[in-house]
Structure formats: structure tokens, C-alpha cells
Amino acid sequence: MAIEHIMDPALSRIPEGKLADKWTNYKAHQKLVNPANKRKLDIIVVGSGLAGGAAAATLGEMGFKVKCFCIQDSPRRAHSIAAQGGINAAKNYQNDGDSVYRLFYDTIKGGDYRAREANVYRLAEVSNNIIDQCVAQGVPFAREYGGTLANRSFGGAQVSRTFYAKGQTGQQLLLGAYSSLNRQIEKGNVTMYARREMLDVVLIKDKEGVERARGIICRNLVTGQLERYSAHAVVVATGGYGNAYFLSTNAMSCNGGAAIQIYHKGAMFANPCYAQIHPTCIPVHGDIQSKLTLMSESLRNDGRIWVPKKLEDAKRLQRGEIRGHQIPEEDRDYYLERRYPAFGNLVPRDVASRAAKERCDKGFGVNSTGLAVFLDFSDAIKRLGKDVVADKYGNLFQMYQKITDDNPYETPMMIYPAIHYTMGGIWVDYELMTTVKGLFCAGEANFSDHGANRLGASALMQGLADGYFVLPYTLQNYLADQIQVPRFSTDLPEFKEAEDGVRAKIEKIMAVQGSRTVDSIHKELGHIMWEHVGMGRTKAGLEEGLKKLGELRKTFWKEVYVPGEANSLNTELDKAIRLLDFIEVGELMARDALHREESCGGHFREEHQTEEGEAKRDDKNFMYVGCWKYMGEGKEPELYKEMLDYQEIKVQTRNYKS
């Protein structure tokens, strides 16, 4: 068992006052920096997605000098771009009873009562500003004929609060942030560094002996050279670590490297075991597959999920003897509508994923692998007509058809759950600052708002909330104390030491010269993670998984082969460095999952379920954020518990049935 501590509640820095007044009070009393001083302060933002891109642009607008880094060839390609369905906001434009409080409540409930009240309330509060900001930028959201904004529904809510731009909402929001970023680059307030990968954070002690984040070490992915950059504060907004499973809906370059680097330097890693398995992805087809493709949750507005009622029908589907549309209505089991009448096909993602797994485990899967269920639009096409369905979901249907060679207008889609998002991440306080002074973490990379399960259309909301409306305030509050601190030279010994450490690690990797490719080891990691730290977890399975992960690390150091040179463009080396961090992420996930003896949200321990197979939480013993502190190489991390204290919300068992 890990050594456990209770975290001092003061560390979370939650402002005093009533929940609804906290953010207003914070802004009214925070410290400010005058324009002349802003010009003298540098901020590093790592990542250019919704959180990083929006933060870099807004901090630039305010007059700070920003250096923004991304691993892609352009900030416009950050993985936020792939988000399809939409972004939530509490506008209540549909007059269906929505409010800031209801969005807050749905998010806390959706997260299975494992998120911090004050942060989530602020998120709901600024959600409306985000929509205003994006419209002002020229984001072409979907509209009604009268010219007002349109909305759709997403899982875990009984209101229509999701704003969207076809099935490309993430793209349009990211291009909005990118456009604001471009304006600041043109003005000279932001300097953009593309094709750079952060490989360490640099800490420097101040006069009082407190270590503060003052820079980063990057690898230039084109030249292979290591580069040093300094600043007064560092923001890490590098996304999630879902690619630890090898197969996920994440882009190929998404990685958990920056999170692991700052964890090694003292930032705590919170709730690593909370990974979201998205119910509607295109099923796995073979061993050589490189990634999984998501089919937007918005499809569950009109699509109905089912498997056959009769096992013999399922067997015939699996053998390819019949197709879905040949099974008569009375022989179909719309299992979500059956089990959860109140929310039906729009239950939250964790619930929908587990229900799909349950049916497939019982033998009702509908494709050759037995690991797929139907998502059927025939009713919607009958009700609305093909044109309306095409207008709403056309690009998603096209995407599906290109991949599977099946026409979803004619035969039901086949889908299966896949790793999609990580709720866990770097622990941050109310100001989004980590346990390292001056080191902030935003977007999917932090643990902040989603508890144990994220609701659909809330990732875009959180990323943009952090970037546009939270960090610009809280960073300023931090930097107000730093106006006397001159710019840092990258010749300081702390920079050299960090760079030497990175170089030594790279040289060690290059020196192995074993017989296995990086991908072959990454795939093995993926299999271990999916089998032992996947949708259904057990004590024995997790212990076994931890053992296998330890062995895999040894395999890496004995057998990995990276061709080419370190100080040149080397895509295999890029992947090898990330893989090493994924193994560590995997261990953290397994360790956290093992210690959390309950089921909640995306974390399902098979030992802890009700007779009906629903997740069984243990609020008495586990109503806390599990934060892991790095204790050194080869040592077990220690657990710090941030106790969750619900003032406003009555904690209940999640119910989507009635």
C-alpha cells in the first residue's frame, strides 16, 4: 500500500464566500499588473489547442510577452480540432429550463461526484462568455432560420445546451483561437515555436528559496537540437494521455510526456485512473490498426442503439449471414432505452460504454469479432427525411462510409467503446496552478472539472474556459508579485542541468540498439492497458498489470531499437521518448485504479457493482481527489487526498433511469 496523506484544504486556494460569488469575488480582489510591467513579463505556453491557444492569444492581447510551443507543424492542427459534436453553455436560448446552476449540477453529477464544486461552478458561469467570444471571432455556429443560434442535446443532460458547427465544432473553435493567436503573432506579442516538443521544465529558486517554474527544454523536431527557453511563468496545456492504450481516438502525436516531466519536478498527478471510454467509435478491425475513429455523441440525438434480442440472430450477424436491417423490429433490444428510460440513448458516456460491453460479453455483438453494437438511423430517416439527417450528420456519415465501406443511410452503423479522453491529469488549485509555483496546467492536461467522467461537449467548454477566461486572470494574479524579477538568461546553471538530463536520457535510448521497434513495444503496452486497466478492472488484474508494466519498462531498456541520429529529424526517437512516459502513465493509472476500491464514472471495479451491474461508489471512503507525488526513480509515489466537501450539492447515487 502507498503511503497516504490528507492534503491541507488551504492548498486548493478556493476563495471564501458563497459558491455563486466566489469567482466574482476573486476577480474583484485579485492583483493586477499595469501595462508597462506586462511588457516586461514573459509567459511560456506549451500546447496550442483550445486551452493553450486561447491562453496564449488572450495573454498576448493583455500585453504579456508570450512564447507558444506546439509539436505539430502549425498551431491550427492541435488535437482539439478533431472534436466533433459541440460545446456546452448555459445560455437557455431554448427556454428549456437551463441555467448556470443546472449546467454546474449536471457536470458534477455526470462526473459521479468526484469533481471540485468551486471549479465546476466557475466553468458553468463562464460558459456563456465563451459562446459570445467565439461568435465575435466569426465562428460559424449552426443557426436557425430566424438567425439565432441552434442547439442540440448531449448525454447526461435533459436540456439542449450544445452549440455546434456541423460535426466540426472543435475545428471551428480551434480556428477561432488560432485566428486570435495569429493576430497576436502579427503584433509581436506572441512568438510561435512549431514542431517543438517540451522535454523538461526548468525550476529556479527565488530569493526566499522557493522553486519556481522559469523555463523549458525543448527538442526541435526538425533539427533534433535541444533548445532552452525562459519565462516568468509556464503553462502546460498539452492534452491527455489516452494514447497509453496505443489504440484510442487521440491523434498520433498526443502524449502524456509534458505531464510526466512536470510530475517528476514536483507537480502532483491527480486521479490518473479516470479515463473516458467513448461508447460510439468505429470498432477495431485488425492488429495493424493505428488508431480508432470516434463517431460523435451528437449521433445519439437521433440514432438508436441496439443489439438483437435473440442470441441466434447475433451469431448469424457475426458469421456475416445476415445484416442488421434484416432483423425485424420486435427482435431488437434497444438496451439503453430499456435500462434507462429517462435518458434513453442519451445516458452519459461511461454508462453507455459499460452497457455495450455487457451486451457483447453476453454474446450479442453484431460483427465478426463480436465486439460491436448497432447505431441505427432508420427511424430518424423515416421521421425527418434523409435530407435533414444528411444536413445534421452528413460529414460524419461520409467519414464512416470512407472507413468501413458501409452506407449508414441504408444499414445501421456498427460501433464499440474506445479510449477517448482522460479526466485525470495534473493537480491544480483554483487558480490552475500546480504544486510547483509559477507552473500552471490547463485543458485536458489538468484534472480540474470533470470528476470521474466527462459529459459530452464539455471538453471544448473547459479548454476554452481555462484559456480565455481563467488563466488570463489567475496568471496575472501570480505575476503581480514578479514585476521586479528581470528576464532570465538561459545560460543559468539550472537550464544547463535540465538540458544535460534530457540529453543523457536521449543518448541512453539511442544506445540500446535492440531488436524491437518502438511501435511493437507501444502496442504491447496498449494490450496490457486495455486488458488490465480497461473498462472492467479487478484487484488481481491490476496487480498483474502493474507487474507486466514493470517488465515492459525493462523490455524497453533492453530491446528498443531507434534508427538514425539523435541530433537530426528522427520520428522514431520522438515516439520512443513518448513511449517511456506512457509506460509511467500506465503504472500511475494502474496504481490509482488499484487503490480506488469503488466504482465511479470511468473507473469501474468489478468487485464494486450493484446487482443490476451499475457502478457502486463508496463516498464514505473515497470522496476525494487521489493525488500522486513523485518520490524518485524506482520509488513508489505517495498519495495525497484532497477531500471533496460538497456545500451546495446533495451527493446522491447517479440515476438516469427515472
Next chain:
Amino acid sequence: MGKESFLNVNVKVWRQRGPKEKGEFKTYRVEHVSTEMSFFEMMDTLNEQLINKHEEPIVFDHDCREGICGTCSLYINGRPHGIDDAITTCQLHMRKFKNEETITVEPWRSAGFPVIRDLMVDRSAFDKIQQAGGYTSINCGAAQDANAILISKVDADEAMDSASCIGCGACVAACKNGSAMLFVSAKVSQFALLPQGKVEAARRAKAMVARMDELGFGNCTNTRACEMECPKSVKISNIARLNREFIKAKLAD
């Protein structure tokens, strides 16, 4: 799902060590390729073969592998993003190829996009064009209520179609003049169609066109190759709108 079968293919790939170095085609054989695999999964397989033989893998740009990030490029059998319509290379599947086919794979070839290595090119010029004016000049925090601006569904939908450009550069690669007009016009159109963008429409059109010229992209001669090859079906009518906006702006000078 379609019926799975297996192919043997010969992949003729452009290999070039660096921007200043001479490149050449090299042909590699890949066997037992499933028709269910994506083109990039076939390339992954080829790279695994190369690495196992201690050769350096073929470098190519790719990321989301679902057709939205715009990272992937490649001329495949003479067409940008390969032999299918309205897709990116990452959405191309091996079922589109025949057994024993020789597949020719080249980088984008355009003065605006220098080769970095093998099939990877430098498209930073696209970012520079956007920096010249691809935005509305508003600061965060001061926006009015979103529904205060009414926009007709027709305009919003048309702006969305223009805004769906993924910045991959296929239009430039397909154009015999190496023109970036479709790319520039998509952004100019998006904003010209929306009230939020109208305020700066003239300045934007002039600034973006000037930057495009500066960066060495060619002129448009209406061959429509860009429209044919655009993975997001961005229409050439955007270029007509850009021309109108540009002339309007110049006349007002």
C-alpha cells in the same frame, strides 16, 4: 464492412534527406496488405519493415488520421490525397488499390512548400498568410451576447462551408501555378459572409493577398484543379468572392 482480402503492392516513394539535397524514387514491396487497412497503416507496415532492416523509416506528416487536422499531404498516383474524392490521405483505404499495383508516392511539390525530408514539407507560409489578416480584431472579454447578432441560416451555412478548409495545401499542390487562392479565399469568404467580419473586410482581403504574393505563391488562372482536389470540397466560388472583395477594397483606396 466490405469483404476483406489481401494485396501485394510496390510502393515507389520519393526519398530526400533534406531541403537542399537531391531526392530520388525508391521502390519497396509490401506483402499481405489487408484491404481494410488505411493507406497510412500500409505505410506504417512498410516503415516497420525498414526499421527491422535497420534502415531509416520514410518520413511523412500525419496526425489525427480522421481527415480533420490537415497534417497529412502526399501525391499518390498523381493526385493530391490519392485516388478518391473529398478525402485526405489518412482517409484513403487500401481497398482502392489493386493487387500487384505500383503506388507512386510524392510530397507536395510547390515553391511555397519546401521539402523538409522525404514526404514532409514546410507549410509555415500558410500560417504567415493567416497572420496577415485572417481574423476579426476583437479582444477576449468584451463580446456582446451571441444572439444579439442575427445571421441568416443561409449565410451561416455558407460561411461554415468556407471555414471547413483544413489548411492541408492540396490546392497549392494541385495548381500548375502553385497558387494559394483557394486557401486564402476560403478565409476571406468566411468573414465576408458574416457581419462580424465585414468591418475589416477590405483590409483583410488586401493584406492576405499581399502576403500570399510576397511568399511566392502563383496566380489563379481558373483551372479549377484546386476545387477538384480539395478534401473538404471548398468551392472555387470562394475565389470569385475574394476577387470581388479585393477589387472593392482597391477601388475604395
